[in-house]
Amino acid sequence: MTQLTSTMQQFQVRVNEQLEKHINYSSPASIKLNEAMTYGALLGGKRVRPFLVYAVGQMLGSKLETLDPIAAAIECIHAYSLIHDDLPAMDDDALRRGHSTCHIKYDEATAILAGDALQTLAFDILSTDIEYLLPQPQLKIINILAKASGEKGMCAGQVLDIAAENTAISLIELETIHNAKTGALILAAVQMGALTKADIDPQEFALLSRFATAIGLAFQVQDDILDITSDTQTLGKPQGSDQELNKSTYPALLGLPAAQQKAQDLYKEALHALSQLPYNTQLLELFSHYIIKRDK
Numbered sequence: 458m459t460q461l462t463s464t465m466q467q468f469q470v471r472v473n474e475q476l477e478k479h480i481n482y483s484s485p486a487s488i489k490l491n492e493a494m495t496y497g498a499l500l501g502g503k504r505v506r507p508f509l510v511y512a513v514g515q516m517l518g519s520k521l522e523t524l525d526p527i528a529a530a531i532e533c534i535h536a537y538s539l540i541h542d543d544l545p546a547m548d549d550d551a552l553r554r555g556h557s558t559c560h561i562k563y564d565e566a567t568a569i570l571a572g573d574a575l576q577t578l579a580f581d582i583l584s585t586d587i588e589y590l591l592p593q594p595q596l597k598i599i600n601i602l603a604k605a606s607g608e609k610g611m612c613a614g615q616v617l618d619i620a621a622e623n624t625a626i627s628l629i630e631l632e633t634i635h636n637a638k639t640g641a642l643i644l645a646a647v648q649m650g651a652l653t654k655a656d657i658d659p660q661e662f663a664l665l666s667r668f669a670t671a672i673g674l675a676f677q678v679q680d681d682i683l684d685i686t687s688d689t690q691t692l693g694k695p696q697g698s699d700q701e702l703n704k705s706t707y708p709a710l711l712g713l714p715a716a717q718q719k720a721q722d723l724y725k726e727a728l729h730a731l732s733q734l735p736y737n738t739q740l741l742e743l744f745s746h747y748i749i750k751r752d753k
C-alpha cells in the first residue's frame with residue numbers, strides 16, 4: 458500500500474466515524490430520515506473533500522480533532538448534493554456508488570428531506586465549539602462553506618449545468634460550470650483546512666487556493682474522461698443514453714487526447730503552486746497525481 462492510499466484510508470475511517478457520530482438523531486418519527494441520511498452519506502464514496510481538509514490542515518500543524526468536524530461538515534454537503542442530484546427532477550439516476558440511489562431505496566420525499574437535513578447538519582456541526590479553533594476563524598470557515606454550497610457556488614453550478622443541457626457551449630462556459638459545481642467545494646475544503654492555522658499568511662492562503670482551483674478542475678476533467686473510458690461510471694445509465702449525450706464534457710469539446718493533456722496541465726499548475734509553499738507538500742503532490750490518474 459502506498460503512502461497516499463494508506464493516508465486516504467486513515468482519513469476515510471476517521472471521517473466516517475465522525476459522520477456516524479453526528480448522524481445520530483432518531484425519534485420514532487424520524488428513524489426513516491436518519492436511515493436515509495446514513496445511507497446517502499456513508500455507503501461508499503472516496504472522501505476526497507475530507508481528505509483535503511485533513512491533509513492541508515495537518516500540513517499546517519493543526520490537530521486532527523480540530524479538522525474532524527470540518528471534514529464531516531463538508532462531506533455532509535457533498536452527500537446532500539449527490540442525493541439531490543440523483544432525484545427525478547435532476548439527473549434521475551437509479552444507481553450511485555454501485556447501489557440504489559436514495560430516492561429509489563426510500564422514496565422521493567425522504568430523499569429530499571435527507572438531503573436537506575444533511576445540509577443543515579453541516580452547519581450544525583460547524584457552528585458548535587471546535588477544539589483549538591477561535592471563534593473568528595470558525596466564523597470564516599462557516600462562511601466559506603455556505604458560499605461554496607449555495608447560489609455563489611455549487612447550486613449556481615448545478616443551475617448552469619441544467620441550463621446547458623442540449624445546448625452547444627464553449628470551453629469557457631464549461632469551465633465556469635465546473636468551477637462552480639465541483640470546484641467550489643474542493644476549493645472550500647482546502648481553504649477551510651488552511652484557516653485552522655491561526656494567522657495563516659495571506660500569500661500562502663492564495664497559493665493553496667490556486668492549488669485547489671487547479672485540482673478542482675482537474676478532478677472534473679478526469680471525471681469526464683472516466684465517463685467515456687470506464688464502464689463503472691455509466692452503470693446507472695446505459696452509455697450513450699440521451700442524458701449522457703446531452704451534456705457537454707471536456708472530451709466532447711476537445712477530443713480525448715486534448716482532454717487528457719488538459720488534466721496534465723492542471724496537475725502541473727497544482728504542483729507549481731505547491732512548490733512555492735514553505736511546507737512538506739508531498740502528500741498533496743501525490744494526491745494531485747491521484748486526481749488525474751484515478752479510475753473511479
Ligand code: GRG
Binds near residue numbers: 535539541611612
Ligand atoms: C443538487 C445542489 C446540487 C448540486 C449537485 C456535485 C453535484 C452538484 C452533482 C454531482 C454530479 C456529478 C457526477 C458531478 C461530477 C463530479 C462529481 C462531483 C462527482 C462526484 O464526486 P466524487 O467523485 O463522489 O467525489 P464520491 O462518490 O467519491 O463521494
